[in-house]
Amino acid sequence: MRLSTEAKELKPSATLAINELVMKKRAIGQNILHLGFGESPFPVHLSVQEELKKNVDKKSYLPTQGIYPLREKVSAFYKYHFNLDYLPEQIIVGPGSKVLVFDLLLALEGPLFIPAPSWVSYQHQAKLMKKPVHYIRTIAQQSYLLSPNDLEEAFQKYSQQKQIQKILLLNYPNNPTGQSYDPSQLKELASVARDHNTIVISDEIYGLIRFHGNKHQSIAKFYSEGTIITSGISKDRSLGGFRLGVALLPSLEQELLKSMISIGSETWTATSAPIQYAAIKAYDISSEITSFISDCTAVHQLIATYVHKRIENANIRCPFPQGAFYLFPDWNKYSKKLSKMGINSSYDLAKTLIKKWNIATLPGSEFGMLDNDLCLRIANCDYDGSLVLNKFRENQKQAFNDPENFVKSFAPRISAACDQLIRFTESIK
Numbered sequence: 001m002r003l004s005t006e007a008k009e010l011k012p013s014a015t016l017a018i019n020e021l022v023m024k025k026r027a028i029g030q031n032i033l034h035l036g037f038g039e040s041p042f043p044v045h046l047s048v049q050e051e052l053k054k055n056v057d058k059k060s061y062l063p064t065q066g067i068y069p070l071r072e073k074v075s076a077f078y079k080y081h082f083n084l085d086y087l088p089e090q091i092i093v094g095p096g097s098k099v100l101v102f103d104l105l106l107a108l109e110g111p112l113f114i115p116a117p118s119w120v121s122y123q124h125q126a127k128l129m130k131k132p133v134h135y136i137r138t139i140a141q142q143s144y145l146l147s148p149n150d151l152e153e154a155f156q157k158y159s160q161q162k163q164i165q166k167i168l169l170l171n172y173p174n175n176p177t178g179q180s181y182d183p184s185q186l187k188e189l190a191s192v193a194r195d196h197n198t199i200v201i202s203d204e205i206y207g208l209i210r211f212h213g214n215k216h217q218s219i220a221k222f223y224s225e226g227t228i229i230t231s232g233i234s235k236d237r238s239l240g241g242f243r244l245g246v247a248l249l250p251s252l253e254q255e256l257l258k259s260m261i262s263i264g265s266e267t268w269t270a271t272s273a274p275i276q277y278a279a280i281k282a283y284d285i286s287s288e289i290t291s292f293i294s295d296c297t298a299v300h301q302l303i304a305t306y307v308h309k310r311i312e313n314a315n316i317r318c319p320f321p322q323g324a325f326y327l328f329p330d331w332n333k334y335s336k337k338l339s340k341m342g343i344n345s346s347y348d349l350a351k352t353l354i355k356k357w358n359i360a361t362l363p364g365s366e367f368g369m370l371d372n373d374l375c376l377r378i379a380n381c382d383y384d385g386s387l388v389l390n391k392f393r394e395n396q397k398q399a400f401n402d403p404e405n406f407v408k409s410f411a412p413r414i415s416a417a418c419d420q421l422i423r424f425t426e427s428i429k
């Protein structure tokens with residue numbers, strides 16, 4: 001059988017591929033420390049489990065847009081957590097936000113602009129549909145944040161006419177960097193986007209995993225007419241395998257809404273019925289769900305700041321984490337010495353770490369970085385989420401007072417991975 005060029009060039013998603021490799025290595029008894037997969041390890045909240053059990057008999061096809069009571073809950077959730085006003089009519093529920101991003105890229109005309117580094121899937125999705133992609137490079141010294149100037153320059157470079165529609169994919173808190181924008185930065189980016197007729201797909205799936213008391217704000221606050229928010233329950237509620245995501249559309253975009261529903265109805269039909277009913281509970285703004293989210297976020301913060309401190313002390317550059325569960329360190333200052341060891345790219349670096357040091361990471365090149373930029377994505381999720389959450393709740397004060405002891409005792413693979421990364425760095429001669 002002959003395949004299309006786009007299909008032939010597409011590899012399995014790097015994050016899923018590394019996870020499978022780790023599982024295989026573990027199955028044959030190798031002790032791999034897994035910093036490669038960004039899956040939040042916390043358990044399914046009991047009330048969501050109960051709701052899923054109650055709705056296990058729901059077997060009918062549901063409306064493509066998603067059931068109304070769920071969209072009502074999503075609407076209230078966005079008002080409560082982010083002070084954003086979206087009517088249930090402006091919300092689409094889909095089988096994960098990944099597919100909703102894909103459908104948006106399919107529905108919207110215009111070239112796609114992506115800051116680099118960025119999450120792995122955007123570029124591949126766009127390439128599958130032959131959409132032109134332009135990367136906008138960001139740098140470690142500016143915490144990999146996109147500046148309004150960078151955006152302006154990219155628009156001028158790639159698109160001579162301001163009025164031609166463009167798409168910007170912005171993700172914050174960010175996978176792979178763990179960085180986020182503050183409201184003043186978002187306001188400036190919104191102004192450049194508006195000026196250049198740019199639709200912003202704002203991937204805010206890590207919005208509630210924001211650290212150090214900072215609250216997530218959406219660019220939609222400053223550019224409601226041109227922003228589409230995508231999000232879901234995979235990260236802050238640890239429900240990735242449930243496969244449910246949402247897209248929140250601007251109020252006046254009836255045509256886009258219709259088109260999204262049509263694309264969904266011709267491809268995935270509707271999100272799984274029992275999952276939609278269970279998600280009504282997951283979108284509750286009751287204290288049991290909100291405190292679950294904030295406790296999990298506090299654990300993510302504790303672990304991310306612990307890992308950051310350890311690797312920074314070992315002379316590895318890494319922007320301080322602001323949210324999500326990733327760090328994006330780089331070994332560029334060791335490039336000459338690493339080259340003598342045969343390591344000339346982030347891919348070589350990741351390969352050496354898994355082969356010789358038993359640590360799985362992902363190379364920066366998977367996230368749109370240049371091959372010779374020696375950066376890696378580290379996901380801080382390799383621990384028993386139920387145990388760590390319970391221990392954290394038992395004694396939060398002690399956990400924050402002595403994070404080293406807490407991580408060593410209850411997330412030992414995380415501290416062991418830090419030990420190995422440090423040993424590897426010290427071995428560079």
Ligand SMILES: Cc1ncc(COP(=O)(O)O)c(C=O)c1O
Nearest residue numbers: 096097098119175205232234245
């Ligand atoms: C930045 C980003 N966006 C979207 C997704 C996909 O989320 P979902 O499970 O809702 O498809 C992920 C998951 O890894 C992600 O990291």
